[in-house]
Amino acid sequence: MARVPYVTQDELDPEYRDHIVSSLQPGKTLNVYSAIGNNQSVLDGLREFLGALWNHSGLTDRQREIVILTTSSEIDSTYEWHQHVNIATDAGLEPAEIDAIARDDRRSLSEVERALVAYTRAVVRGRVTDALHDAVVEYVGEETAVGAAAVAAGYLALGRLIDAFAVEIEAGDTFAGWELE
Template sequence: MARLRRTPPHDLDPEARALYDQITSGPRGTFMVDAEGGLTGPFNAMLLSPPVGDPLQELGAAIRYRSSLTDRARELAVLVVAGHQDSAFERAAHEPIARDLGFTEEQLQALRDGSPLALPDPAEAAVLAVTRALVAKGDLDDEEYAALGERELFELTTLVGYYTTLALQLRVFRV
């Protein structure tokens, strides 16, 4: 049972309404809006504190739409975090994107349960190994650190932290 009521946009205070409008007018569009106009997923909670919610959603937009990570690398990493955090919402939101990018059901299952996954693309295999190390131990050894360029590594660690934060909020608010 959800703990947080979804507030329709006409019931939001001006600051929360401005954030609502920013989220729904951006690249996410109305994907995260329910039939009554309330925000779903992690975005509903962001309306509780627009001064914190706005930079948080902007960080997510930067990770999703403006980082140097490939779409497949990004979705791979998001689904590793979702599997590690057992975040059903993040899996439900990102598995269709991954399917559209060519991930198979077998690969998605391995990302859900953390089982071994051989990826033919060496760059994707490196993202998988590094992301799994980050969620498992919160650090990298020298070999894992060297597997990616520093910019990609910075963006990937930011992605892991962002989606871990969302998984925590989704769990606490029972989304």
């Protein structure tokens, strides 16, 4: 059971009501945002921040989902993993590649993707080295390296909120699983 109530749209001020609804699944209320909605200002700022990461990181959709899935796997966030499995599939990741990310098996990924996975895991662990940073910059440039680190750190923060509030997968959904195949 969640540690905070899931607020409904009717409980929010009108300008925040759409903040608890998925932008990718119109009409679907997400528990994570409903939990954070207990503080409407924080919800507003978090949605703006995550939106900037989503839209302006410089990563391709596929790369962004690799970073988010890697972060989710690293912190064992079943909720975040579940939310992003379908998004990652839509972004071009195959189920076997998603499974490989869960196992930290990078062999099926391109060189650039392997560098992003290593970098993401280091960001989440707080162990980025000059060599890891330089490798990512070599592949994607400074601006996108900053975006990759920000996506990893942003979804790490979101995962910690999910954990703090014991956010549950939405009613009617079944966990996608750490292994899809």
